[in-house]
Each structure stands twice: as C-alpha cells, then as structure tokens.
Amino acid sequence: MSTFQAPKGTYDLIPPESAKYLAVREAIAAPLRNSGYGYIETPGFENVELFARGVGESTDIVTKEMYAFETKGGDQLALRPEGTASVLRAALEANLHKLGNLPVKLWYSGSYYRYERPQKGRYRHFSQVGAEAIGAEDPALDAELIILADQAYRSLGLRNFRILLNSLGDKECRPVYREALQNFLRGLDLDEETLRRADINPLRVLDDKRPDVQKQLTDAPLLRDYLCDACKAYHEEVRELITAAGVSFEDDPKLVRGLDYYTRTTFEFVHDGLGSQSAVGGGGRYDGLSEMIGGPALPSVGWALGVDRTVLALEAEGVELELPASTSVFAVPLGDEARRVLFTKVTELRKLGIAADFSYGSKGLKGAMKSANRSGARYTIVAGERDLAEGVVQLKDMESGDQRAVGVNEIVAELESKLG
Numbered sequence: 001m002s003t004f005q006a007p008k009g010t011y012d013l014i015p016p017e018s019a020k021y022l023a024v025r026e027a028i029a030a031p032l033r034n035s036g037y038g039y040i041e042t043p044g045f046e047n048v049e050l051f052a053r054g055v056g057e058s059t060d061i062v063t064k065e066m067y068a069f070e071t072k073g074g075d076q077l078a079l080r081p082e083g084t085a086s087v088l089r090a091a092l093e094a095n096l097h098k099l100g101n102l103p104v105k106l107w108y109s110g111s112y113y114r115y116e117r118p119q120k121g122r123y124r125h126f127s128q129v130g131a132e133a134i135g136a137e138d139p140a141l142d143a144e145l146i147i148l149a150d151q152a153y154r155s156l157g158l159r160n161f162r163i164l165l166n167s168l169g170d171k172e173c174r175p176v177y178r179e180a181l182q183n184f185l186r187g188l189d190l191d192e193e194t195l196r197r198a199d200i201n202p203l204r205v206l207d208d209k210r211p212d213v214q215k216q217l218t219d220a221p222l223l224r225d226y227l228c229d230a231c232k233a234y235h236e237e238v239r240e241l242i243t244a245a246g247v248s249f250e251d252d253p254k255l256v257r258g259l260d261y262y263t264r265t266t267f268e269f270v271h272d273g274l275g276s277q278s279a280v281g282g283g284g285r286y287d288g289l290s291e292m293i294g295g296p297a298l299p300s301v302g303w304a305l306g307v308d309r310t311v312l313a314l315e316a317e318g319v320e321l322e323l324p325a326s327t328s329v330f331a332v333p334l335g336d337e338a339r340r341v342l343f344t345k346v347t348e349l350r351k352l353g354i355a356a357d358f359s360y361g362s363k364g365l366k367g368a369m370k371s372a373n374r375s376g377a378r379y380t381i382v383a384g385e386r387d388l389a390e391g392v393v394q395l396k397d398m399e400s401g402d403q404r405a406v407g408v409n410e411i412v413a414e415l416e417s418k419l420g
C-alpha cells in the first residue's frame with residue numbers, strides 16, 4: 001500500500017473535477033431552497049441505537065454495512081449510513097414539530113458511510129443531498145418532493161433517468177399482504193439466509209438482486225392488489241399530481257426499498273447508463289419512523305439523492321456542466337515593485353467579486369505565463385519596471401492574444417467593465 005493511498009472504497013475530490021460535485025450539490029439544493037426547505041446539519045455519527053431502530057435491525061445497512069464502534073468513554077456509536085433517522089432525531093430534539101408549523105421541511109448535504117464491496121458507483125464513503133418533510137400526511141407533499149428531484153436532475157441536463165413509483169401500503173393493509181407474500185416465499189427454493197429474511201421482513205426479499213431469486217418472484221403477490229381504500233386513494237392522488245406537473249414515472253409494483261421504515265409512497269430514480277449501480281436516488285413516506293425511534297406519530301416523506309452516482313450519470317450522458325471559470329484575471333509581476341502593485345490590484349479585483357489570481361514564487365515570465373494559461377483566466381495583467389515607470393500595465397486578452405497598455409489607475413475599472 002502506498003503511503004498516499006486513500007482507504008479502500010474511498011476517493012478524493014480533486015480540482016478541476018471536484019467543481020462538478022459542488023455544482024451537483026448546488027443544483028439539487030436549489031429547488032429545495034426555493035420551496036420552503038431549511039438547511040439542517042447533523043453530526044457525522046450518532047448513537048448506534050438510532051440506526052438499529054430507525055433503519056431496521058434486519059436491513060443490510062444495519063447488519064452488514066454500518067461502521068459501528070465503541071468510544072474510549074464506552075459510548076456505542078456509528079458513522080451515519082443515511083440521513084433520515086438523524087434528521088428526524090434532530091428535529092425531535094429541537095422540538096421543531098411542536099412549533100405549530102407542520103410540515104417541518106428540511107434539506108441536508110453531506111458524507112455517508114457504508115461498509116460495502118467497493119465497485120463503480122458503490123463506495124464506502126459517499127455523498128448525498130436529501131430532503132425531509134416531517135409531520136404531515138398529504139399526497140401533495142409526496143408529489144412535491146418527486147417533482148423537485150425531477151427538476152434538480154433536469155436542471156443539470158440529465159435526461160436518461162426514470163422515476164419508479166410504488167405504494168407500500170400502511171399498517172392496515174400491509175400486514176395482510178405481508179402474510180400472503182410470506183406464504184408464497186415459503187414455497188420457493190431459497191437459501192437459508194433468504195428464508196430467514198422472508199420471516200423477518202418478507203418485502204425485502206422482493207429487492208433481492210440475484211437473477212435466480214428474481215426468476216422465482218415472477219408470480220409473487222403484489223402489494224398493489226392488497227392496498228386498502230385509503231392507501232389506494234392516496235396513491236392515486238400522488239400519481240395525478242405528478243402527472244399534472246408533467247413529470248413522467250413508471251409504476252413499479254415490485255419496488256421496495258432497503259430501509260424498513262417506508263410506508264405508502266415509495267420511489268426510486270434510476271439511470272440507465274450506470275450498469276448495476278443504477279439507483280441515483282430514492283425515497284418515500286415513512287409514517288412510522290418517528291414512533292420507532294421513540295417520538296410521537298409524525299407522518300413524513302423524504303428522499304436522498306446520491307451525488308457520486310449523479311456525477312457518474314452526467315458523465316454517462318456526456319453532459320458538460322457549465323462551470324464558471326475559477327479565475328478570470330491572472331497577474332504576472334516582473335520585479336519587486338510590480339509584485340507590490342499587482343498584488344494590490346488583485347486584492348481590489350477580488351473585493352469587486354472578480355476571480356483573480358497571482359503568480360506566486362519567483363517564476364520567470366515564461367513560467368508565470370504558463371500558470372496564467374493553466375488558470376483558464378480570460379485576462380492576464382503583466383507589469384515590469386518599465387511599464388510602471390510609464391504608469392501602465394500590460395493587459396493581455398488570453399482568447400485573442402491582443403495585448404495593450406492600460407493605466408495603472410485605470411486597470412481595475414477597465415477589467416470590471418469587461419467582466420462585470
């Protein structure tokens with residue numbers, strides 16, 4: 001192992017590619033900010049109990065993927081594998097649900113950790129932007145979240161993604177379905193672990209990715225046929241609202257999700273250019289989660305979109321994001337006096353909001369011009385002793401190659417009018 005190797009299953013975001021990640025986070029957050037969601041940030045770790053209860057004891061996340069550890073003080077903690085349980089915990093702790101203003105709408109962005117088998121699009125450290133609307137049961141809220149995610153992806157220029165939609169029923173109708181599914185699963189040729197899963201959480205067997213399992217599930221009973229009238233009406237309303245917004249989706253009667261807490265609306269965003277790691281995001285309604293972690297009944301809905309896979313999806317579609325140039329003006333001083341003068345000019349430009357950089361170290365003209373080129377700056381200002389004696393600097397347009405003298409006292413205003 002090389003000394004500088006990042007841990008297995010992780011990678012660093014490095015310029016210039018890192019700018020894409022920032023832009024993706026920004027693009028996902030923008031529609032949320034515009035729709036009443038407030039920013040929330042929670043710790044990178046929580047008491048392990050929160051995830052065991054909130055994500056589900058029988059989920060892969062809790063049984064296999066969680067980084068759980070004991071602190072020197074004896075606390076049992078885990079690096080957060082997902083965001084929803086933490087956000088709900090924080091909202092309950094701060095009593096946000098008691099301020100009489102439900103739903104509490106929150107968005108977040110950060111790092112998540114899962115001990116998984118690393119492969120393209122599946123990492124041990126990854127990043128998500130998520131949104132949660134806590135404390136209201138209203139199909140318009142489910143629809144809002146799906147529409148906002150669609151808007152975020154479209155604003156990035158993504159086109160080849162699909163929205164899969166299903167309803168998982170509620171505590172009235174799901175148990176009936178659960179039993180029907182269990183009876184069906186018991187008749188299949190499944191390995192022991194899967195049979196055990198069928199006992200604890202049969203719906204999750206539908207999510208099994210193995211082809212031999214999937215083949216046996218062809219005739220599995222579908223929740224769709226077991227929904228109670230209230231769930232049916234709710235789901236129909238969500239579908240109508242999304243359709244009216246011009247957002248297309250596919251009904252996927254077998255869609256369940258990896259976390260135990262979902263009820264009713266459940267959805268996933270998949271991208272067809274990503275191979276087996278095709279889910280770029282997912283979410284749904286989790287009416288029972290608050291009670292599962294010891295809170296009051298707070299019906300809620302949310303999603304999390306994976307930043308890493310969204311970047312891969314953009315690359316798969318060949319979408320080039322329009323990233324603002326990181327540097328607009330690059331200053332190349334020749335000699336000590338010029339250093340002082342141009343450094344002052346760079347500071348002034350920055351104060352005006354113009355992205356400017358400076359040739360540091362003692363490079364010669366040739367090396368400094370190379371840096372100027374590499375910076376992507378539209379303009380370079382060069383000044384030597386002779387220029388300063390004449391009260392000018394040289395302004396070079398890096399696109400046309402034109403160069404002309406501009407007064408030292410005029411250069412900032414000149415650049416501001418060119419770039420402003």
Ligand code: ATP
Pocket residue numbers: 082114116121122123124125126127128257258277278279280281282283304305306307308309310
């Ligand atoms: P998968 O079925 O691919 O394991 P998941 O159902 O575990 O996904 P969620 O818990 O719903 O994923 O997380 C939401 C999004 O976060 C996913 O759609 C994906 O984009 C991203 N994500 C989840 N796990 C990883 C990972 N290990 N590496 C990179 N991105 C991930």
Ligand code: MG
Pocket residue numbers: 258
């Ligand atoms: Mg997973």
